[in-house]
Amino acid sequence: MYEGVVQDLIDELGALPGVGPKSAQRIAFYLLAAEEVDVRRLAKVLVEVKEKVRFCRVCANVAEDEECRVCQDPRRDPSVLCVVEEPKDVVAIEKTREFRGRYHVLGGAISPIDGVGPDDLRIKELMARLADREITELIIATDPNLEGEATATYLARLVKPMDIKVTRLASGLPVGGDLEYADEVTLGRAFEGRRLLDV
Amino acid sequence: MSLYRDEGIVLRTQKLGEADRIVTVLTRRTGRVRAVAKGVRRTRSKFGARLEPFTHVDLQLHVGRSLDIVTQAETLRPYGEPIAADYARYTAGTAMLETAERVTPVEKEPVLRQFLLLVGGLRTLASGEHESRLVLDAYLLRALAVAGYTPSLDSCARCGSPGRHRAFAVPAGGVVCPGCRPAGSAAPAEETLRLMEALLRGDWPHADGSEQRHRQETSGLVAAYLQWHLEHSIRSLRLVERV
Ligand SMILES: [Zn+2]
Ligand SMILES: [Zn+2]
Numbered sequence: 058m059y060e061g062v063v064q065d066l067i068d069e070l071g072a073l074p075g076v077g078p079k080s081a082q083r084i085a086f087y088l089l090a091a092e093e094v095d096v097r098r099l100a101k102v103l104v105e106v107k108e109k110v111r112f113c114r115v116c117a118n119v120a121e122d123e124e125c126r127v128c129q130d131p132r133r134d135p136s137v138l139c140v141v142e143e144p145k146d147v148v149a150i151e152k153t154r155e156f157r158g159r160y161h162v163l164g165g166a167i168s169p170i171d172g173v174g175p176d177d178l179r180i181k182e183l184m185a186r187l188a189d190r191e192i193t194e195l196i197i198a199t200d201p202n203l204e205g206e207a208t209a210t211y212l213a214r215l216v217k218p219m220d221i222k223v224t225r226l227a228s229g230l231p232v233g234g235d236l237e238y239a240d241e242v243t244l245g246r247a248f249e250g251r252r253l254l255d256v
Numbered sequence: 257m258s259l260y261r262d263e264g265i266v267l268r269t270q271k272l273g274e275a276d277r278i279v280t281v282l283t284r285r286t287g288r289v290r291a292v293a294k295g296v297r298r299t300r301s302k303f304g305a306r307l308e309p310f311t312h313v314d315l316q317l318h319v320g321r322s323l324d325i326v327t328q329a330e331t332l333r334p335y336g337e338p339i340a341a342d343y344a345r346y347t348a349g350t351a352m353l354e355t356a357e358r359v360t361p362v363e364k365e366p367v368l369r370q371f372l373l374l375v376g377g378l379r380t381l382a383s384g385e386h387e388s389r390l391v392l393d394a395y396l397l398r399a400l401a402v403a404g405y406t407p408s409l410d411s412c413a414r415c416g417s418p419g420r421h422r423a424f425a426v427p428a429g430g431v432v433c434p435g436c437r438p439a440g441s442a443a444p445a446e447e448t449l450r451l452m453e454a455l456l457r458g459d460w461p462h463a464d465g466s467e468q469r470h471r472q473e474t475s476g477l478v479a480a481y482l483q484w485h486l487e488h489s490i491r492s493l494r495l496v497e498r499v
Pocket of ligand 1: 114
């Protein structure tokens, strides 16, 4: 245990996802030794991100305005929509530069054991977007694990009566993982080789 | 003994830290085990889909201080694939996994019959031979029976007087005669009680031939009976779909 504010810092850092007590201590002492200007910049960004960033009203991706950069970009193909679980998946897919359409962030996957059903995700919003005839292909890029697959199955069934092509990322992605951990090449290939989802 | 080997069905996974998961597995010999699978969320993980829910897996585990650690995993049957490919199956299957965890409250207490029942239930569900909700209700009734809560269907659950009584009292444990019938008992159709019997026995020709309204009534009774006797609600039941 350390004195007052140093311990407070370690506790705050240790509460972050993926940061264990040892890492928290290491980061805290790094910050103590760092230049004051660098630490101030970090603190400023932390405050700014809470003040400025919100979620896009169209796709629920992170945004600095009412709509995110992708939704605002007129060069993006409005006929293709890619469904992901979280905003961090948008980042992973953007890195591949394979996809030129738009996104829809669900906010998770269907997981009945955790009490998460279709009504707890942004599926109603998705259906509203699809009802507007512009979209001709829906790419389902939920995580390649059980909940992601079941969510894809659910969406494909829901969209089936509409005249929209539903595809799923190719199974080059090893199942069981999180989409965000896929490397760019693998994820890019999964986009190219996407398959029709038939239910 | 610091290393041991067992086979089991993965019931549940929870994220742990950056890339690990805690997996809950109902095993054949050891009972219900919780163990850490390291690096499993990375897409290059050696475990891949082997530690996803529904998978029948052969495991090697290292005994840890609080949680054991999975050191090897080989798939025996990948039930997750056919189950996740059909939404009604997926919701029914998830309720089976959640119930399996609830009927095995003590970790590492051998529960061979519950294990065998779950394997059989998942195999039937994955095959798609019967309506998924029927498979679920058959599993729930039998899991309760193994846990010591067989519903009484051919004699009064209170006084034992024989007969296919028509009132069903969840707290009493089954059908009750007119003399014992507590207020608020359900009055299901005769066919509903026969369907419950068929599901308990595994009489599939009878169950497959049943009518939708009796299946629905059965599901309602089974859900009430299950949650009363487990003294716990099964979260995923709310999301179960029929076909
Ligand atoms: Zn947007
Ligand atoms: Zn009686």
